[in-house]
Amino acid sequence: MGMAAESQFHVLAVDDSLFDRKYIERLLQKSSCQVTTVDSGSKALEFLGLRQGIDSNDPNALSKSPVTHQVVEVNLIITDYCMPGMTGYDLLKKVKESSAFRDIPVVIMSSENVPARISRCLEEGAEEFFLKPVRLADLNKLKPHMMKTKLKNQKLEEIExxxxxxxxxxxxxxxxxxxxxxxxxxxxxxxxxxxxxxxxxxxxxxxxxxxxxxxxxxxxxxxxxxxxxxxxxx
CATH class of the missing domain: 1.20.5 (Single alpha-helices involved in coiled-coils or other helix-helix interfaces)
Structure with a gap:
């Protein structure tokens, strides 16, 4: 796979820690991916256009408004598990409940190795569960998942x-x-x-x-x- 093909992958990275966001962004860029970073699950939903059903008590919550559709294609979401307001598990559920974005691969990251947490995320539909600090070898496992969404989107565009x-x-x-x-x-x-x-x-x-x-x-x-x-x- 050439560099031109790999650079087409777009990853949405979600983490409330600025250091971790910068770290994961650099790793993904080394893998020739386009990266968009946000600091909360609610902002990730805003980027995707999924604004409904967010708890108004969440300080990072978005005001309820009609659903809008994103213009930029997202091939993978990688999110931290422990975040204030909306956890990575909650974000995973929101994405998988959406008919428009349920096929986007979601990867969970965590600094804590809790087997029950890992099992719950995988059962809900997460493709991978990585322990922090994430390594470049871990991200290389994500390329087949991103390729599936890329090919599917290309087929949908051709049909349209x-x-x-x-x-x-x-x-x-x-x-x-x-x-x-x-x-x-x-x-x-x-x-x-x-x-x-x-x-x-x-x-x-x-x-x-x-x-x-x-x-x-x-x-x-x-x-x-x-x-x-x-x-x-x-």
Missing amino acids: KTSKVENGIVAAAVEPEIKDSTKVVIEILPLQQDLLLVEQEEQPSSTNNKRKSVEEGISTDRARPRFDGIATTV
Whole structure:
């Protein structure tokens, strides 16, 4: 994998410690990753556009507002476990509950080796659990996880572009037919009016014909006794 391909990976790093944020940022940059750092779980959610459902008692909490969507693609989130207000575990749950970001790999860091904590994070969907200080060898394990999200996003973009092209072709093909059908309707309307006039003119003649047929029926009925009389004389 070349440097140009690796530099496309974007990592969101979350840690309330300035020293740890700078440390993890330098390690990720050595791995040719683009890094965005924030100091709390609530700010991480703000960056992702997930603003709803945050506890208003949290001093770092965001005001509740409609969900917005991020413009920058994120291929991985790495977060500290112990943070005030919202822990790394809480952030993990928020991300995995989101339909838009649940596929983003989440990695938890902690300076404490607590097996129950590690198991709980992995069961909730964390890809890895690293003990601090994180090493460069640890971050190299993350590249396959980031590659999965990169390939998936590329496929979604290709599908979206294909659908837009197909919709454009269909719209271009249908539009002339709609215009032509409108012209046909406009041209037929005068003919329909002419037919109505002809039908109105023919109505008196048709009435006269009905009267003639009625009179002929009456005259025919009156002639029938003659044949009866002939039959009687014979």
